[in-house]
Amino acid sequence: MSRYTRDQMAARVARDIPDGAYVNLGIGLPTLVANHLPRDREIILHTENGLLGMGPAPEPGSEDADLINAGKQPVTALAGASFFHHADSFGMMRGGHLDYCVLGGFQVSVGGDLANWHTGTKDAIPAVGGAMDLAIGAKHVYVMMDHLTKKGESKIVAQCTYPLTGIGCVARIFTDLAVLDVTPAGLTVVEIVDGLPFDELVRMTGVPLHRAPGAQAAAD
């Protein structure tokens, strides 16, 4: 059994984002998606700190401390970009104007609940940033995460045990093993990594999974 690499996951997410979409890529893993957006699609990136039309990282040496993304990394602004203040930027999110946002996740529940901001441990310093706004702030919320924790536990769960970021907000989950849709009937596997039997995916995930009619599955 293989696993999708991080770049393969990012490329897979990018494939689902259509021409003309307005997209917010969360900090961490989702940032990679920008590198895989198809060249023949014009996709407009939003960053919560007040920029629509974000471009790629600048050439070394031409970074501008006043032009950064939500992860505080230097970025650029494309022709057609616009700057706005924080209330306007989060109004854009909360108002449902973004087509897609892609977030990292600690856990996603069968019902589409997302936990991605706090492990809930006693001594951890909590930090939420824009996570809760993004969770409710796009027409389609995608989550990108490893399928299993480092200890081998499924991050797709019946009920989140970590503190929630949003309730019933996730539409699609992209892991290193599969692509799953959150549906009213439960989780549906849309794609599965080469060589992983569906039943084995179900066993590893630990919650009921449906198989989409056209789901790719190589060897089961």
Add this chain to the structure above:
Amino acid sequence: MSRYTRDQMAARVARDIPDGAYVNLGIGLPTLVANHLPRDREIILHTENGLLGMGPAPEPGSEDADLINAGKQPVTALAGASFFHHADSFGMMRGGHLDYCVLGGFQVSVGGDLANWHTGTKDAIPAVGGAMDLAIGAKHVYVMMDHLTKKGESKIVAQCTYPLTGIGCVARIFTDLAVLDVTPAGLTVVEIVDGLPFDELVRMTGVPLHRAPGAQAAAD
């Protein structure tokens, strides 16, 4: 007994507006105040339709249909002016950032209630505009109006009989007969027109009036 002319009333209001004040002048009579602002004071005028730093009417022939005041009359913009949209403009008002607004009035009550938008008659088409926002939207709300109706009834009343614009919002009333402050103890006459005895003003007004210690009163 004389009466203050409209220009005298406007000049009297203007005298109470200090250097550096942010001011909204309501449509109708209050618009006149702009002509009487002392030259040695820099006073910044706000118009609800999205302009701070409004200047005087343009020279004939240089009117711009896109540069108007709340009364839809052509105006100009001073150096230092800024344009903004309606939510920002009314946020500026509602948020209490204006120092003064000057409004016309149908009635003002002893408690500072203002009625200035609707006569309440059955067949009248109601129109409120920004009146209610202005009534609650400045640190000091001044009302400029005739003391009496055309029928000779006092426009200063125990309780407004016309539909209210705002409750307890008026700070000072400028009429053609007097200047009155709304205080917790009732109305206090600050100035009175030459030749009008205080007792006669009280009789005409029909509600209890106090006399301020330094109130100007020529002949009583």
Add this chain to the structure above:
Amino acid sequence: MINKIVATVGEAVADIGDGATVMIGGFGTAGMPSELIDALIERGARDLTIVNNNAGNGDVGLALLLKARRVRKIICSFPRQADSWHFDALFKTGEIELELVPQGNLAERIRAAGAGIGAFYTPTGYGTLLAQGKETRTIDGRNYVLEHPIRADFALIKALRGDRWGNLVYRKTARNFGPIMAAAAACTIAQVREVVNLCDLDPEAIVTPGIYVKRIAEVPAGIKPVAQPGAAA
């Protein structure tokens, strides 16, 4: 490629159907998208709910839409004006429904719709006729009225310049309701005096980011709209 420029005002409003709620920008005639309204009249949609600050002036734009009896209801702050005769006539005969809203509450309700706010407490109108039947609350000793968002199916607005991404800048006090209506409607259509290249608008000075705009039709100042070579969006 994103190209929100459409060839004509007629194409821009072609899918506005009967019963739609349509926001129309402008304060009086400043910022009123008259050519888009003319196209809407020609299109023929009826039974409309219109959101505008006023209720038409003279014999242009919104006033003509009212005159053509296409409007079932109007939500506005200041219908009665010296030149609102078409509205006045319909109102007096009961042929149009009026929801009168204080201007700042109108603006904030439109802004709330665009910003995803479910409802808000405003001090404006507390204790008046226009708050009758509305929920109230005292917060930190001040009295407020609960107001809800106003959303629309379409917004018709007028701007100075726009680009193919839908970015807009306005002109002077013609800005007024344009930016907030753009964000509050499912489909926002702007008429602009001039379509410019994508790099021509200063990103620091764009007032309406393109995300809020679906279609742009160029209507040069003082000239009736003609077909443009731009592609449909």
Add this chain to the structure above:
Amino acid sequence: MINKIVATVGEAVADIGDGATVMIGGFGTAGMPSELIDALIERGARDLTIVNNNAGNGDVGLALLLKARRVRKIICSFPRQADSWHFDALFKTGEIELELVPQGNLAERIRAAGAGIGAFYTPTGYGTLLAQGKETRTIDGRNYVLEHPIRADFALIKALRGDRWGNLVYRKTARNFGPIMAAAAACTIAQVREVVNLCDLDPEAIVTPGIYVKRIAEVPAGIKPVAQPGAAA
């Protein structure tokens, strides 16, 4: 004559006293008014409540104010960062109180204070730890949390250019919280890279109208502030 230009950052913050609530602009260090914060540290005010998106980065600006133990409480969305060591240390020893607010609610609560909104219903955070104990309501089938304004005694912000009326323009994503904090504080103090003449800012592109700003201190890029000939305001 109106002249909001003050000679030094020290003069600008001279009346910030113990126990004040102070908003500080910036997202990380972009837009952080570091020289005003340095002046505040020098001024010595203690027991402050700070509103900022973060809780200091590295050893500059807000981080130094925290290090100097002048902050009793911080209201922010994202305290924990790779370089937030001064906050981390204070938090772990219980020497600072933290009110954690989702970033969009933080922005909207600040905006509400400036715009005179008493409270508002937001969908963000519903059903989470950060909405515990807060009033909720279902509106049109969607769940919301009631949030209240955040006001401040002072706001310290950074802008690109300013004039004697207090008008401001910002630079790229350093704009962030500046405009909304300017409107939410009783006394807003801006440091700008450059003071310009009253007619030099485009009225269409001014982001913060001068009404929201009480004082401006010029701090040229990369240069520590020095005395300026401008008059006090």
